[in-house]
Amino acid sequence: xxxxxxxxxxxxxxxxxxxxxxxxxxxxxxxxxxxxxxxxxxxxxxxxxxxxxxxxxxxxxxxxxxxxxxxxxxxxxxxxxxxxxxxxxxxxxxxxxxxxxxxxxxxxxxxxxxxxxxxxxxxxxxxxxxxxxxxxxxxxxxxxxxxxxxxxxxxxxxxxxxxxxxxxxxxxxxxxxxxxxxxxxxxxxxxxxxxxxxxxxxxxxxxxxxxxxxxxxxxxxxxxxxxxxxxxxxxxxxxxxxxxxxxxxxxxxxxxxxxxxxxxxxxxxxxxxxxxxxxxxxxxxxxxxxxxxxxxxxxxxxxxxxxxxxxxxxxxxxxxxxxxxxxxxxxxxxxxxxxxxxxxxxxxxxxxxxxxxxxxxxxxxxxxxxxxxxxxxxxxxxxxxxxxxxxxxxxxxxxxxxxxxxxxxxxxxxxxxxxxxxxxxxxxxxxxxxxxxxxxxxxxxxxxxxxxxxxxxxxxxxxxxxxxxxxxxxxxxxxxxxxxxxxxxxxxxxxxxxxxxxxxxxxxxxxxxxxxxxxxxxxxxxxxxxxxxxxxxxxxxxxxxxxxxxxxxxxxxxxxxxxxxxxxxxxxxxxxxxxxxxxxxxxxxxxxxxxxx
Numbered sequence: 001x002x003x004x005x006x007x008x009x010x011x012x013x014x015x016x017x018x019x020x021x022x023x024x025x026x027x028x029x030x031x032x033x034x035x036x037x038x039x040x041x042x043x044x045x046x047x048x049x050x051x052x053x054x055x056x057x058x059x060x061x062x063x064x065x066x067x068x069x070x071x072x073x074x075x076x077x078x079x080x081x082x083x084x085x086x087x088x089x090x091x092x093x094x095x096x097x098x099x100x101x102x103x104x105x106x107x108x109x110x111x112x113x114x115x116x117x118x119x120x121x122x123x124x125x126x127x128x129x130x131x132x133x134x135x136x137x138x139x140x141x142x143x144x145x146x147x148x149x150x151x152x153x154x155x156x157x158x159x160x161x162x163x164x165x166x167x168x169x170x171x172x173x174x175x176x177x178x179x180x181x182x183x184x185x186x187x188x189x190x191x192x193x194x195x196x197x198x199x200x201x202x203x204x205x206x207x208x209x210x211x212x213x214x215x216x217x218x219x220x221x222x223x224x225x226x227x228x229x230x231x232x233x234x235x236x237x238x239x240x241x242x243x244x245x246x247x248x249x250x251x252x253x254x255x256x257x258x259x260x261x262x263x264x265x266x267x268x269x270x271x272x273x274x275x276x277x278x279x280x281x282x283x284x285x286x287x288x289x290x291x292x293x294x295x296x297x298x299x300x301x302x303x304x305x306x307x308x309x310x311x312x313x314x315x316x317x318x319x320x321x322x323x324x325x326x327x328x329x330x331x332x333x334x335x336x337x338x339x340x341x342x343x344x345x346x347x348x349x350x351x352x353x354x355x356x357x358x359x360x361x362x363x364x365x366x367x368x369x370x371x372x373x374x375x376x377x378x379x380x381x382x383x384x385x386x387x388x389x390x391x392x393x394x395x396x397x398x399x400x401x402x403x404x405x406x407x408x409x410x411x412x413x414x415x416x417x418x419x420x421x422x423x424x425x426x427x428x429x430x431x432x433x434x435x436x437x438x439x440x441x442x443x444x445x446x447x448x449x450x451x452x453x454x455x456x457x458x459x460x461x462x463x464x465x466x467x468x469x470x471x472x473x474x475x476x477x478x479x480x481x482x483x484x485x486x487x488x489x490x491x492x493x494x495x496x497x498x499x500x501x502x503x504x505x506x507x508x509x510x511x512x513x514x515x516x517x518x519x520x521x522x523x524x525x526x527x528x529x530x531x532x533x534x535x536x537x538x539x540x541x542x543x544x545x546x547x548x549x550x551x552x553x554x555x556x557x558x559x560x561x562x563x564x565x566x567x568x569x570x571x572x573x574x575x576x577x578x579x580x581x582x583x584x585x586x587x588x589x590x591x592x593x594x595x596x597x
Contacts, residue, residue: 073493074334075473077341080527098356098376099285100567106280107417110154111259112146115169118254123213127204134200135217135225139252142205143212146257150413158212159276161202164263167216169195171256195251196220218251285353288532289344289378290565293333297322298557338495341529341568344380351376378568381527381576388573394582396514399433401440401589407521407577409484414574415523424478424487428520430496432584434477437490440587441479447591457482462489519579526571533565 118141122130143161147153161167171194197216205211217225224231237244265271302322350358361371385391392407394400408425416422438460445457459478476491496518503516539559548554570576 073495074338076524077338077529080524080529082528082530098351098359098374099287099353101283101285102569104282104284104571106282106572107152108154108278108280109150109152109417110145110160112148112151113143113157113258113260114146115141115143115171115253115256115258117142118252120252123205125206126213127206130203130213130215131201134215136228136231137217137221137225138200138215139197139218141214141216141253141258143214143258144210153210154278155209156204156212156276157210158202158204158214160260161199161212161214162263162273162275163199163201164265164271164273165199166219166261166263167197167199167214168259168261169197169253169256170259171195171253195253195256197251198222220251221248286530286567286569287346287351287376287378288565288567289340289347289376290533290563291337291340292561292563293329294562295326295329295560296558297325298555300555340378340380341566342380342382344378344568345383346379347375347377378566380568381522381570382578384568384570385573385576385578390573390577392577392579394579396581396583398585399437399519399579399582399587401437401444401587404488404579405481405484407579408481408486408488411521411523411575411577412484412486414572422486424489425521426476426489426491426524428491428493428496428522429518430500431492432497432500433517433519433587434490434492436584436587437479438477440589444589444591448593514583515581517580517582517584521577521579523575526575528569528571530567530569531564532567533563535564536560536562 118139120139122140123142143157145151145154145157196219198219200215200217202212202214205213221231221234224234234244235248263271348359350356356374356376359374359376362373362375364370364372379387382391392403404427411425412422438458441458449457457480462476462478464474464476474491474493476489478487478489480487499516499518500513503512537560539561541554541556543551543554543556
């Protein structure tokens with residue numbers, strides 16, 4: 001038996017779910033002979049060192065002690081930190097590859113199929129031959145998997161149509177003739193709308209793994225399956241209302257939505273067909289980035305600050321205490337770090353799995369030309385979502401609440417695929433948009449439900465408070481959406497206000513004010529900032545150097561060097577959406593209602 005050596009490969013991007021057709025659990029497609037045993041070298045290669053979180057916590061505490069203001073969004077980002085094992089599986093230079101491959105499991109939803117064509121004659125391009133013996137009533141339908149309604153884009157769908165399974169087909173090919181209307185009006189079922197078939201056989205389409213040809217037999221005409229001449233005579237009969245010809249034509253479906261049902265097989269019959277299985281585990285790459293920040297001072301600076309004869313003007317306006325410098329430096333670094341986590345982009349066009357060996361290298365400072373690692377930038381949350389089409393650009397238009405409501409329902413479905421009960425979708429944005437949305441929703445509830453007590457549908461001014469410090473962390477308004485079965489909680493933070501305020505300096509005509517507006521529908525439980533390393537060392541001038549042999553009181557420079565290596569991970573892009581580039585015009589919403597007669 002040959003070993004399993006071929007592999008179809010993973011997707012070129014991190015957005016599209018990847019489904020592998022699993023080999024059958026019978027036969028010799030996968031046995032112990034195909035699996036290479038784990039060796040001592042393999043085991044030793046897994047001995048990665050795990051970084052601790054104590055350095056992250058210590059650096060954050062240190063920043064707080066020197067006076068850096070606590071910010072809720074920054075605390076939220078820090079809460080999503082987690083230690084990551086070092087090392088990156090990849091090419092030959094796996095130790096210095098700037099990315100890691102991580103498994104990602106996708107939800108598989110297979111229930112609806114689409115019929116795009118139907119014919120009494122066999123298609124000319126099947127991947128394998130059709131059976132030679134078929135019922136006289138056989139009908140050939142062309143089928144693809146429906147990706148609407150959260151359906152999965154699976155391949156080789158012919159494996160789902162097992163012989164003997166029944167199919168229910170909905171179609172709009174309603175027969176509207178006078179005779180047919182009389183027939184249906186008499187309490188008869190219109191088979192032109194809902195037909196039932198039995199699967200006879202199914203094959204793939206040559207060169208198209210997304211399409212299958214399914215041979216079916218309409219169950220209403222099972223008595224004609226054995227005789228081609230009897231079936232031909234029935235189809236030619238035009239007598240009656242409706243005629244046999246019209247009834248037969250109603251089963252010849254060419255477009256419709258298909259559902260697979262169970263078979264009808266007795267325990268005394270022989271039937272041994274197995275349903276297919278799908279391995280929905282794929283790989284996604286996450287890129288790492290090391291960033292540095294430094295604090296330094298020298299002894300003479302400290303002496304100048306502490307000298308009693310130094311002028312107060314010099315002390316107050318030309319110098320800053322070391323602690324104040326540290327506070328400002330730490331605050332700047334936290335802002336830059338936050339911007340990186342959300343907006344970081346590739347370091348160059350070479351940052352891809354195909355060309356990462358062309359990235360800038362880090363050489364040994366004592367041995368130029370000896371590369372120690374490759375440099376890359378981590379991809380921020382917004383960047384990863386944008387590459388997967390999860391950033392909705394409104395192009396300067398007004399915010400549409402109808403779209404917002406349907407977005408909330410879509411996110412509820414996506415986030416609930418793991419079995420979670422989702423009742424609230426969080427939005428983060430600026431205070432101006434929050435106020436406009438609040439005013440609009442008050443009018444919306446009154447117009448739609450005629451509610452005098454709108455507090456039933458909305459809770460305004462809600463607060464999340466730190467129980468230890470009694471500090472308000474976030475403030476939000478909550479709006480119930482009964483039609484979507486979910487609520488929206490709108491959070492505000494000064495980060496979003498500052499973005500808009502900063503953009504106004506470029507002029508209202510530039511469009512930057514619109515561009516600065518954002519709404520984040522981010523599932524923070526699905527966001528992870530992986531920490532692969534965090535270091536801090538203290539250095540000072542080497543006074544033992546020969547340069548200082550004749551110096552009694554050297555001016556010593558002090559350095560505190562900090563570094564952190566991170567990778568931003570978005571688990572499932574479908575659980576998130578960013579809305580941006582909308583105007584400050586009043587949001588719009590449609591009040592649809594059905595009035596009783």
